Amino acid sequence: MFEGSNDFNYFQEHCNAVINEAFKNNTRKEKRRFKRRVLREERVEDRIERLDQNQNLRSQLEAWRRNFKRSKAKSRTLAFEKLNEARQLLNEKKLDDALEAYSQTILLLPFPDESKDDTDSSDLWVHCFVQRAVLYFQMKQFLNCVFDLEQAIKHTLDNSLKVLLLCYRFYCIKMSKSESENQVKIELQSENDLLDGASAFVNLKDTSNKGRVIVANRNLPIGSLVVSQPAFVSWLRPIYYDQYCNHCLHLLNKRCIPCRKCADVRYCSWNCSENAWNEYHKYECSHVPTIKNLVFGTMALRTMIKLGTDNVMNYLSHSKPSDWEKTKLGDNLPTIFSLVSEMQTKDNDFEFEITIGAMIMAAVAEEMRIIKRSNANYYSFCSLLRKFILQTLLNCFYIYEESIKQSDFGILAVESDYKDIGFGIYSTASMFSHSCDCNANRVFVGSHIHIHTNREIKANEEITIDYGADVYHNSYKYRSTFLKNSFGFYCQCDSCSDKLENIHFALRCPICEGLVILDKLNENDTSNYCMTCEAQNVNVKPLLENISSADSYLKKSEKHIHKSNVSKAKGYLKKAIKIYDKCYVTDVALKDCHSLLSACYLNQKRYNRAFLHCLQALKLQEIVTSKNSFDYLHIYLNLMFIAAKESEEKRQILLEDNKLFVQDCFREISDIFQNLISREVKITNSLNLKYLSDIRQIANSFNFIDLPL
Structure with a gap:
């Protein structure tokens, strides 16, 4: 479980650290016996109660809670230091560095509304926003200039300065017209009455073998937008806290809006700052250094907070599985509650781990004063956190930053290779089923997901996406293993039912010259079979070594082309072609x-x-x-x-x-x-x-x- 990520695995690491420390004095046999006793309980609440009775585990959870790291507080002293640094950088004409220093000053300054000396704070606030606006103006980033001027106008008490800034703002609005036109716009032509963020041309359909699926209710041409919606809950990778909005995950480009209390998070706008505060951040604000590393646990707790703890507890007592059918599906309790939250395949180690993970997040909730341990519903609260953790794991999307810009003919141009910046869970988009030969693709603008068809889809045909494995790039065995381990189901799409292979990248069999399919279950896996002579695990090591050499030649050729050293580039490319031709059956490579x-x-x-x-x-x-x-x-x-x-x-x-x-x-x-x-x-x-x-x-x-x- 928790496959395919690096710092995305923080939650698993926290779970394992608590488990290892709590049971460090137990033998392996004792651990297995205790685990079986816990999992023998049918109700999750009873499992959690039994775990809670283990003094070592309880002590470890208390110790873990005591070690919480606190958020960085606002500091006028540190703000002045950054302000002086910004002025120095400005004098040295280092505009980018000065811009970042002014942003850090704004992050550290006490909020005018929160400060005892409101007049002084307002003056400092206005000064920083005006100076940052001037920098943006010099850099011809007029939209950013407008936003900062609006903040200065809002907080200044000097009427003459306010008039001057209003004139300045009006001029920048005129200058920013071309910037506004180039902003990415992806909007639904018509919205669905029953599915939030979905096109009117799709329906939800209940099936006997897969449960709910999304289908087209008319013929859809290629490129049709079927879903466009913001994340219900998202999580930003800690390494990107300085670069992306902590709420909507838009790229900040060094312009940020602060939290009203802490200096750890950045936002792209006051809307995001206020929405985050009202939805969940007012609980997290003092605990950002801890909460930001808990990934799926953080998303589960945010789900609980956003839906309302009392609402969720009441719904749990009175709800029925079919309640979602009685309301418009969207960012509401029945919809989120109805998302898949159990795996088809059972894994006892994972179940034990995830249950303790829920207890860890309950300890976080205690520290945030969301719930007290003495609460009669404490174990039910833990059980719900487990449900939301599993829902996050089974329904969330990787969110990618693709640097998309509006171009001629309304074309969206991807400016760079994507990078994964976080996770998001969606009320409608999370309902799409997987297919290894999917008929729809997704693209992200911040955490806002847009799903569009990649081929024509007939009326009543299911619309599918891929969950990270596809028939073009991956072998049948890899797809089956990945989907089972990551999402707990056996894929039954047409490609998997027919056991189709990624023959475009089949290796040339050293025995019969036929098609060798490499399973590639992990980075070092070389297990394979030949589709032609049916040989198992033929020796492909020499082929893989040669392909690695050819790949390096290809990269070297690109570097030489950029340096206009064409002759060397040609030499490397001819070597690469010769190797690829010998190693691969098809010419696609x-x-x-x-x-x-x-x-x-x-x-x-x-x-x-x-x-x-x-x-x-x-x-x-x-x-x-x-x-x-x-x-x-x-x-x-x-x-x-x-x-x-x-x-x-x-x-x-x-x-x-x-x-x-x-x-x-x-x-x-x-x-x-x-x-x-x-x-x-x-x-x-x-x-x-x-x-x-x-x-x-x-x-x-x-x-x-x-x-x-």
Whole structure:
């Protein structure tokens, strides 16, 4: 359990630390016997009561509670130190560093409303926001400038300064118009009356084998937005506390709003600051250094706080399993309570661990004064925390930061590789079932999730996502093992029912030259089988070593291309192609090599060679994504861009030799382009937009003027 993460495993580490310390004087046999006695109890409350009767465990929980780390308090002294540092950096023209120093000053300053000397605090508050606004203005970040000016206007008691700042704000609003237009906007065309954050074109359906599933209620074209909603509860990785909003997980870009009490968290806006405070942070505020490391436990406790402890306890006493059917499904108690909270597969070690994890979070709740140990419902409270921890584990999403920006034609451009910044649980999005060949993808803007179709979906067809394993990248054995260990179920999607393998990355069998499927259950696993000769665990170590060398050649070639050292790059790429060709059965792995070789030859003005490698990359891209993709269109436009570099006579020969005709090529390009930009959600890597703005110019170079764009 708790697979596939690094600091996401903090909760498990805390659970194991408490267990190991509590039972350090017991033999392994004694531990097993005690565990069996605990798990023999049918009711979770009875299990928790039995655990609570163990004096060693109870003492360890008390000791763990006493070691809570406290949040960093506001400090006028430290704030002045940071303010002086900011001024010094400003004098040295180090604008980025000065910006961060002013932000830290704002974090450390006592809130004007919370300070005894309100006038003095307001003056300092105004000074810092004005100075930070000036910095943003110098950096041409006008929207941020507007936000900071609004805070200065709100808190200043000087009317003449207020007038000046209002004029300044009005000017910045005019200047920020282009920034506002480039902000990412993904919105549902029509909203569902029964499913919060869902499209009107989907329904919830009850099935005998899978329970609730989300289905289309009409034919949905590719790119249809089916869900768009903020997280019900989210958790931010501790390493990103200085970079992202602690509530909505938006990137801060060095502009932050503080908590009213502590200096440990940052927010992107006053709305987020106030929402976080009202929903859960007023309980967590003094305990941030402890709570931020408890991951799933933190999310479970936030769920309890947000729903209301008394409400949850009352609902537990009077609810029925079908109560969710009587209300609109959204961020409410019946909906959240109805999310999956038990695993199909049983794991006694995990069950024991998670129950003690619930007791740890109950100790946290005691420290936050949410509940008292003397409360008659204390064990029920622990039981509910266990339920919410399991719900979080089974229903949450990794949240990725993808640096998405609005581009031409309404296309969303992903500016960089994604990084996982936290977790989120959602009232509607968490209801989607898994498929290893899913028909919908997700994208995040902060913790706001957007789920869109990746192919056409027929009416009454189920809409599915993947839970981190798919048939293109992973073997059947890996998918089965990963889903069982991570989510506690055996996958029964069509791909798994047919035991489909990721043959695009099949290795060449050293015995029969057939397809060897590598299980890859972990980083060091080399277990495999040959689909052709049925040999088990053939020796693929030499193949894997060669592939590792080829991968390093590919990376070296990219570095040399960036340094314009094309000859060396070509040498590395040719080596990589030779190795990949020997090790893999299919040519899919060669796609990037051909694209990079094409770029090398283009740089050397050897257009014929560049064209041929680009054409090969195009054919391989069609295998990976089909023709109707931004990746395919990008390579296609690159191909025509290369051809346009040749003289008209050579160009004609080049195209005809490869059975390509100008009229047909540009009509196909036009059809693909129209198909892509007509989608409701249009998203791709920013690199794929390189030639889109020049599409008409490329067509004109072929004297093709009938491009219907």
